[in-house]
Amino acid sequence: MKCRKCGGAAVINMRQHKLALCAEDYLAWLPEQVQRSIEKYEMFSPADKVLVAVSGGKDSLGLWDILARLGYQADGLYIGLGIHGGFGYSDQSRALSQAFAGARGLKLHIVEVEAAYGATIPELAVISNRGHGRPCSVCGLNKRYIMNRVAHDGGYTALVTGHNLDDEVAVLMQNTLNWAGGYLARQAPVLAATRPGLARKAKPLCRIYEREMAAYAIVRGIDYIYDECPHAVGSTTLYYKELLNQLEEKRPGAKLQFYLSFLQAKEAGLFSAAASEPDLHACQRCGQPTTAPGECSFCRLWDKVRAVKGLPTRLPASMLQPHVETEP
């Protein structure tokens, strides 16, 4: 197959775009697509201080690479979850994130959950007895909290994650099958800051196929963690991704179409009845915005777990500020 731009040997054929490209033209094309999403959804501008949540995977490292190439001021945040899974998942993903940042002279903040708060994510899940044997719900809660916290403390105006089209469509499918109006109303490429001083949240890869991100990492020579988090195995997200890929196989472009028509329907007000601004106020302990009365769920979770572990509870305010290591 030939590259549509130069006639050279193509390395990727994107049926959804009826477009085949060679390595060089692909490396130029993908960042242009990301830039288009950033502009179209008004995610951030070159004046913004951007914080990229990196996991060591292809999406987040690829995104960081693209943002740096596009000239944005983007620092990274790696959150160490303490997940082993038989092959040192967290250790490996941290090492890859550090190597990536080091080689490019990019600034990476590192927060180790265990060192900062006193337990690993799997431990936290077991002790708190949340999530039916899966650590994903406490993991998500901690990641969201720490990202907001570091963005806030570091003066970042935009917080970005590497969610790709396949991630977004999997969530969309799940929410649609449940007609979860509230979730549908909130699923968006960019979420405005809910309070002054908080960072905007954006997903610059929301229109990029997962396959395109994997291809970008390979062609660009990004060393990323190939094995996924051991707790992702058998997740509903993976199940929906598989289903959607079957659809895509028969109808190239179906995933993108599903997502874009959802955004259009939302724009036209289809979910506005379900949209409600959550009632946010500051957590009495840590000051982070929360919908819970009194203390936020992060503070309450850690109180419970630290009590079980015999650690002092009532985390002092200084500890609620995670210890952040920064390099280079």
Next chain:
Amino acid sequence: MPVKLVYRGKEYEANAGSTVRDAVRKIGLQPETVLAVLDGKLITDDTVLREGMQIRLVAVISGGAG
């Protein structure tokens, strides 16, 4: 020499003369979910397999609940 496909550490044999896409389907994978790498370089899935080729299939899907 047969054609070899390697996916998640496992080896599969494929027929010379078929395309990467057909070979991927034949071992039960969705073509949409893998990329083919030959000698460290990405190749498109209409590439016709030749005797002696060793192709690494890279899974593109990852991720859990977030």
